[in-house]
Structures are given as C-alpha cells and as structure tokens.
Amino acid sequence: MEVCYLHGMTNTYLWNPAARRWQTGNSVKSDDRGLSYGDGLFETLRLKPDGTCPLWHWHRQRLVQGLVALDFPINALALIDEAIEQAPRQGTAAKLVITRGTGPRGYLPPAEPQLTVIWQLFTAPDWAHNRCPEGFDCQFSDIRLSQQPLLAGIKHLNRLEQVLCRQRMPDGHQEAIMLDQDDWVIEGCMSNIFLMEGQKIITPDLSRCGVNGVIRRWLINQTSVTEASVSAERLLKSDAVLMTNSLNGVIHVRSVGSRRYDHNPEIRELQRSLQELFV
Numbered sequence: 001m002e003v004c005y006l007h008g009m010t011n012t013y014l015w016n017p018a019a020r021r022w023q024t025g026n027s028v029k030s031d032d033r034g035l036s037y038g039d040g041l042f043e044t045l046r047l048k049p050d051g052t053c054p055l056w057h058w059h060r061q062r063l064v065q066g067l068v069a070l071d072f073p074i075n076a077l078a079l080i081d082e083a084i085e086q087a088p089r090q091g092t093a094a095k096l097v098i099t100r101g102t103g104p105r106g107y108l109p110p111a112e113p114q115l116t117v118i119w120q121l122f123t124a125p126d127w128a129h130n131r132c133p134e135g136f137d138c139q140f141s142d143i144r145l146s147q148q149p150l151l152a153g154i155k156h157l158n159r160l161e162q163v164l165c166r167q168r169m170p171d172g173h174q175e176a177i178m179l180d181q182d183d184w185v186i187e188g189c190m191s192n193i194f195l196m197e198g199q200k201i202i203t204p205d206l207s208r209c210g211v212n213g214v215i216r217r218w219l220i221n222q223t224s225v226t227e228a229s230v231s232a233e234r235l236l237k238s239d240a241v242l243m244t245n246s247l248n249g250v251i252h253v254r255s256v257g258s259r260r261y262d263h264n265p266e267i268r269e270l271q272r273s274l275q276e277l278f279v
Helices: 033-037 056-069 076-085 160-167 214-222 232-237 265-276
Strands: 003-005 012-016 021-024 027-029 040-046 093-099 116-122 136-140 175-179 184-188 192-197 200-204 226-228 240-245 249-256
Touching (some): 033 093, 040 056, 056 076, 056 093, 056 214, 076 093, 160 175, 175 232, 184 232, 214 240, 214 249, 214 265, 240 265
Parallel strands (some): 136 175, 136 249, 200 226
Antiparallel strands (some): 003 027, 012 021, 012 116, 093 116, 175 184, 184 192, 192 200, 192 240, 240 249
16 A cells, blocks of 8 residues: 655654554555545644643534534544544644545545544744734635535635635735635635624625634634625725634734725734733
8 A cells, every 4th residue: 555745744643543642654545535535624723832722612613513514423523532632732833634534446435434633733823913014915816615505614625726716826915815606705715804894893604615714713702793795895895804814813904905904903902812812
C-alpha cells in the first residue's frame, strides 16, 4: 500500500485507536477517503498559551453537526473526544482533521470505517486587527458558492470554491466576499460576514451554503444578531462591515471595492472581548 506524506508538517500527530494514543508522523494511506473524495471534516483552533481552547465548545458542536451530516459511525464522537483529551498542546494553534479512513474503490463508504484523525500544531498569527489596523480591503468574488443544504454550515474537506476564490484575490486585498447562485451574500473566502445598520447587526443566512464559523456563533451568543438573506446592495449600503475567523478574530472591513466604511467603536469592543478569552 502506498503512503502519502504530509510535507512540511513538523508537528503532526496521528491517532492510533488500537494503542489509544497519538503518534508522531507525517503520512497517511494513499487510499484514505479524505484524499480521494474529501470525505471528512476539519477544525482550525486558536489555543491559549497553556494549550487550552476557550472556544472548543463551538468547535465540537460543529463537529457533531458534520459527523451527523456525513453519516459517520455513531462511535466517531467518542473516539474524537478521547483523542482531543490527550492531544499535544505545544503550540498556539492547531488543525484537527478527521476522515472516514481507508476504503475500497468507489464512493460507497465501508460499513465499519476506521477513522483517520490528524492533529497539526503551529504558531497562530497575530490577531488580524493588529496586523491590519486599518481593516481588510475586499472585493466581490466572481466565484459563486454552490447551494447544498445537506452540507451547509459544516467544515467539510471539500474547499475547492475557496481555493478558486483565493487564487483570484488581487494583491493588496485580504479577503473576498462570496455570493451564492442566487446572488445572496454568504461569507468571505476565509471568514464570516456581519453588517451593521445603526444599532442592528445582521449576518447572512447559511441554511443553503457556507460555513457556520466558530467566532460567528460566539458573536451571535454574545450580542443581538439577526440572520437574514443579504444582498450585495444591502451590504454596500450598511454603516459598517466586519469579518470573523477562528485565527483572525474580529476584523473591521475598510472597503468593498470603491465603498469605504468607518471603523465602528463597537467592533473594537468585540475584538477586546474575544482577545481576553485567550490570555
């Protein structure tokens, strides 16, 4: 059986379910369904200096939704919980990848899959509002998100639309705004979107497509947010726009094309509240 190497991942660990422990390594089997079909899920976590993840509750919640949506075996969550409990923490960020493991040729999954669980540790970037204090410059992407309610919200391994979007992002732009097939605003290439209309905060409805981000759900839990269908015109007429991402945090959008936005003081308060969780 061929082995595929995860080059450059010096802090990569694979869960050994038989030994019930993590093993250092950088290889997976070539017939892994994550490689063949994107049959799996992932989470990117920012960690505190002590290695804990303050927002793990939200990551785990989305993992549960993803496992159900992809019809993973019923014992998958218990295996993941055990693995996470023992996961190495020598880093300020981690990526958790779960695939359905190896399998025969063809789309039909094995009846009793042996999951592949990968844990990658790395150094988190500084918060985006520190790296880009003036905010993100964005434009609308010409890549449209496909509508698939069965997969909406979860972070599955099929991210080709985002790859295409990122490739087309012009120099000097930190994000792009992605619409769906019906021209509704859904999300950024790597972020969720919120717009401010006076005292109201609105975020796009993700029932048809898009990723229900961890910081998105944290922010909805922190303050009053309305989920609604958002047109490009509505976004451009809003008073302020912000984006959220598990590594970037909360970031003000300075511009969308030629439209420029003021920096709302409420955004700074959200940035402070989030950052305090990771001290």
